[in-house]
Amino acid sequence: MPLSSSLDRVLARISARYQDDPYQLLQMLRAVQASYSHVPQAAMQFFARHLGVPLSQVQGVVEFYAFLHETPRGRYDIRFSDNITDQMLGARTLMQRLCERLGERLGVSAGVPRGDGAVTVDLTSCTGMSDQGPAALVNGLAVTRLDAARIDEMADLVDAGIALEAWPRDWFAVRDNIRHPGPMLELAMAPGAALKAAVARGAASTLTELAHSGLRGRGGAGYLTAHKWRFCLEAPGVQRFVVCNADEGEPGTFKDRVLLTRFADELFEGMALAGFVVGARQGFLYLRGEYEYMLPHLESVLERRREEGLLGSNVIGAGFDFDIAIHLGAGAYICGEESALIESLEGKRGQARVRPPFPAVRGYADKPTVVNNVQTFIQAAQISAMGAPWFSSLGTEKSRGTVLLSISGDVPRRGIFEYPFGVTISEVLADCGATAVQAIQIGGPSGHLIGASEFGRRIAFEDMPTTGSLMVFDWSRDVIAVVQNFARFFQHESCGFCTPCRVGTTVLRQLVDKVADGHASAADLVEIEGAGRVTRALSHCGLGQTAPNPVLDALTRFRPAFEARLTSANGDPGFDLDAELSEARQMRGKEMQHGG
Numbered sequence: 001m002p003l004s005s006s007l008d009r010v011l012a013r014i015s016a017r018y019q020d021d022p023y024q025l026l027q028m029l030r031a032v033q034a035s036y037s038h039v040p041q042a043a044m045q046f047f048a049r050h051l052g053v054p055l056s057q058v059q060g061v062v063e064f065y066a067f068l069h070e071t072p073r074g075r076y077d078i079r080f081s082d083n084i085t086d087q088m089l090g091a092r093t094l095m096q097r098l099c100e101r102l103g104e105r106l107g108v109s110a111g112v113p114r115g116d117g118a119v120t121v122d123l124t125s126c127t128g129m130s131d132q133g134p135a136a137l138v139n140g141l142a143v144t145r146l147d148a149a150r151i152d153e154m155a156d157l158v159d160a161g162i163a164l165e166a167w168p169r170d171w172f173a174v175r176d177n178i179r180h181p182g183p184m185l186e187l188a189m190a191p192g193a194a195l196k197a198a199v200a201r202g203a204a205s206t207l208t209e210l211a212h213s214g215l216r217g218r219g220g221a222g223y224l225t226a227h228k229w230r231f232c233l234e235a236p237g238v239q240r241f242v243v244c245n246a247d248e249g250e251p252g253t254f255k256d257r258v259l260l261t262r263f264a265d266e267l268f269e270g271m272a273l274a275g276f277v278v279g280a281r282q283g284f285l286y287l288r289g290e291y292e293y294m295l296p297h298l299e300s301v302l303e304r305r306r307e308e309g310l311l312g313s314n315v316i317g318a319g320f321d322f323d324i325a326i327h328l329g330a331g332a333y334i335c336g337e338e339s340a341l342i343e344s345l346e347g348k349r350g351q352a353r354v355r356p357p358f359p360a361v362r363g364y365a366d367k368p369t370v371v372n373n374v375q376t377f378i379q380a381a382q383i384s385a386m387g388a389p390w391f392s393s394l395g396t397e398k399s400r401g402t403v404l405l406s407i408s409g410d411v412p413r414r415g416i417f418e419y420p421f422g423v424t425i426s427e428v429l430a431d432c433g434a435t436a437v438q439a440i441q442i443g444g445p446s447g448h449l450i451g452a453s454e455f456g457r458r459i460a461f462e463d464m465p466t467t468g469s470l471m472v473f474d475w476s477r478d479v480i481a482v483v484q485n486f487a488r489f490f491q492h493e494s495c496g497f498c499t500p501c502r503v504g505t506t507v508l509r510q511l512v513d514k515v516a517d518g519h520a521s522a523a524d525l526v527e528i529e530g531a532g533r534v535t536r537a538l539s540h541c542g543l544g545q546t547a548p549n550p551v552l553d554a555l556t557r558f559r560p561a562f563e564a565r566l567t568s569a570n571g572d573p574g575f576d577l578d579a580e581l582s583e584a585r586q587m588r589g590k591e592m593q594h595g596g
């Protein structure tokens with residue numbers, strides 16, 4: 001199909017901006033999506049030809065990411081965050097209200113552009129604003145603290161065709177909500193302090209210092225950071241890379257959002273520190289698409305650091321080069337897994353690689369790559385500046401330092417809380433003012449759902465590890481509805497690459513829906529356990545391996561809530577499949593007796 005000359009010019013400009021680099025394909029497609037509210041077939045054909053990659057690969061990328069579309073979205077693309085905490089704050093009711101307001105003349109239904117092409121209203125996975133929801137993205141930009149008045153005004157702005165820049169600025173304000181700062185959040189570190197200390201100490205001694213600190217990766221697995229950096233350093237090869245995983249997609253987590261806002265200098269310093277230690281010259285910050293609004297701020301910090309000699313050539317005059325580029329994600333939870341993130345950085349579908357080899361040995365562009373998350377790099381910088389004892393004196397023997405918690409749900413004080421590892425869940429709940437707590441989900445949907453009998457447990461790698469999310473549910477909440485939200489989330493986010501996860505997450509979702517609808521029998525609970533075990537054991541990557549956690553936890557710890565649904569919750573005789581079957585069996589038995 002011949003390209004229209006205007007599209008042709010735009011595509012050529014986009015491709016040139018990204019230096020015709022196939023690894024930048026995702027960024028190019030994002031730019032097309034932003035300009036045309038979709039990625040036209042002609043654009044895919046252009047990039048396939050121009051970059052020398054198969055058309056099927058380009059198409060596969062467009063299909064993979066939730067923020068890319070083959071057909072046009074509305075000029076205003078509004079997506080409500082569908083995390084359980086947003087739901088609890090009324091997100092779905094507000095979305096319904098917006099659809100009704102916008103659909104007074106032309107009908108609006110979720111996910112379908114209005115007849116005049118002006119607007120699409122839809123749901124999306126957690127946008128990282130659980131402390132200030134209900135939240136939404138409007139053309140990729142975060143809007144927080146939605147309420148009925150804002151929804152009505154939003155409908156008027158859309159109908160009047162008012163440009164987003166003229167919408168009320170306070171709608172786009174994102175608060176940090178730091179409620180309980182600790183040593184990490186309170187440390188004021190001068191830009192360059194960590195790098196100067198590292199250069200004075202030398203790369204090898206800096207790595208030793210990091211090892212003595214006991215710092216473990218804060219992204220989930222808890223791998224010793226110094227070990228990871230050493231593997232990368234010792235892996236064969238000349239070129240190495242440093243990657244920061246800022247794809248904070250675990251529902252209910254928002255600590256990286258705050259760190260990126262408040263501690264961008266420390267983060268970039270930690271990445272440069274890793275570059276100095278392992279001998280890398282290039283770093284990448286992989287920023288989740290939902291945090292696009294931060295891009296100008298982060299780019300300005302990078303630019304200032306270049307001007308100050310803290311990035312670029314001959315960093316701090318110490319004779320090493322290191323710079324950082326920012327790469328935006330496009331709505332795929334799986335890209336939080338480090339090998340999937342690297343695939344995405346290379347402009348491909350974010351599919352988890354077979355490991356080993358691990359990224360430290362073969363990562364970005366098949367070269368040794370350090371991948372750590374935002375908090376880990378910041379803490380590495382702080383350790384370099386302050387020394388290992390400053391850090392290792394905090395926490396427990398196996399979990400040194402502090403943990404950052406993103407707390408949301410049924411609590412009066414939602415936000416960021418920092419504690420030395422080893423703090424009990426009860427202490428945390430008291431600090432955030434939680435009362436009448438029925439359950440908490442710790443570590444996001446891939447973590448664990450626990451009840452009050454376990455609130456004495458300690459948050460630490462050796463007891464209750466967490467990636468930082470802590471969602472609180474009081475006794476007014478329906479545990480089944482919570483689990484249903486998580487089951488839907490995992491089914492939606494499964495990349496479909498391997499059968500156990502693709503089928504397992506679908507089956508689990510269907511079974512949980514069946515329980516929620518009051519149509520399940522005891523046999524379905526057995527089936528949930530079986531499907532959960534198989535999905536956990538046979539899935540290819542962490543997503544599938546952890547997807548059954550919430551439902552299996554709930555079945556173990558909140559079984560009465562499930563059993564109560566096997567009959568109707570409103571007191572009417574419910575649909576009890578086992579009872580129905582047993583009645584049928586008895587009748588059949590009688591028939592057989594009569595017949596015999």
Ligand code: SF4
Nearest residue numbers: 496497498501541544
């Ligand atoms: S486990 Fe799920 S997310 Fe991971 S590769 Fe398999 S299908 Fe994809």
